Amino acid sequence: MTTLVIGANGQIGKQFCELAKQSGTPIKAxxxxxxxxxxxxxxxxxxxxxxxxxDFEHAFEGCDQVVFTAGSGPHTGPDKTLMIDLFGAIRAADIASQHGLSRYIMVSAIxxxxxxxxxxxMRPYMTAKFAADAHLRHSDVSYVILKPGRLTDDAxxxxxxxxxxxxxxxxxxxxNVAYALLRVVQTPGLINQEVTLLDGQRPIDALL
Incomplete structure (x- = not known):
């Protein structure tokens, strides 16, 4: 099962891709x-x-599921938030549905x-996430929505x-988000779930 990683060059994306490669989990970045x-x-x-x-529909060829961890970043304006965090995520869900992918794994926000x-x-970003998540819930593809809290660069x-x-x-x-994302990707039976992610004391499988 090959997973397309949208946002692979981002901070979470790179860490996830490295973990996936180390674990032998097939991905396309x-x-x-x-x-x-x-x-x-x-x-x-x-x-x-x-x-x-x-254009990015061609990227889905040969993939069974998709991870969306892309973001316009803190140094862009609402215009990029609209095009990437909102419309990009929505288009990815529509393409995943059209191609019959098994799951769409969204990195959203608490x-x-x-x-x-x-x-x-932060309101334009949170509004984009709200609308993209809502679209995904009503799409024809199974989903997992991860909702991390405020992000840090801690170990x-x-x-x-x-x-x-x-x-x-x-x-x-x-x-930790990258690690949780890997465990979700490796758990194909997890569908139509929403999981809040914060640093804590429990193993990830206890949340999933």
Whole structure:
């Protein structure tokens, strides 16, 4: 089962791709340009060039499921959030449905269902996540939506919590998100689930 990774060149995406390669989990990394290919080629990871703001349907060929961990990033404006985090995610869901993929695994955000409660500068992003998640729930493809808290660059612990009360905070390391993503990819029977991800004390399988 080959997994297409949309957003492979991002901070979570790269960590996930490396974990997948180390574990022997077949993946295809979608990158925006050939200039990004060297890092993946050095690790023997298959790549395909695709643009979320343009053509990327060809990237799905030969894949059984898709991971969406792309993001416009904190240094872009609402226009990129609209095109990548919202419309890119929606188009990916539609293509996954059309190609009969088994699952669409979305990296969303904690409390994406309440964008007006987010800090003002984060509201366009949270609104994009809210709408993309809603579209995915009503698509024809099975899904898993992961909802990580505030992202950090801390080292992985491989220990998790599913509520702020349990965790005592609302944060999670990108490394832990990448690890959780790998476990979801490796658990094909997990469908139509939504999982909040925070740093905690439980193994990931206890959440899944």
């Amino acid at each position: 979608m990158i925006r340009s050939e200039e990004q290919a060297a890092w993946f080629q050095e690790r023997g990871i298959q790549t395909v060039v695709g643009d979320l703001e343009g 409390r994406a269902e309440k964008p007006l409660e987010a800090p003002e500068k 992985p612990t491989h220990k998790f919590a599913s509520t702020v009360e349990e965790a005592g905070d609302n944060q999670i390391s990108r490394a």
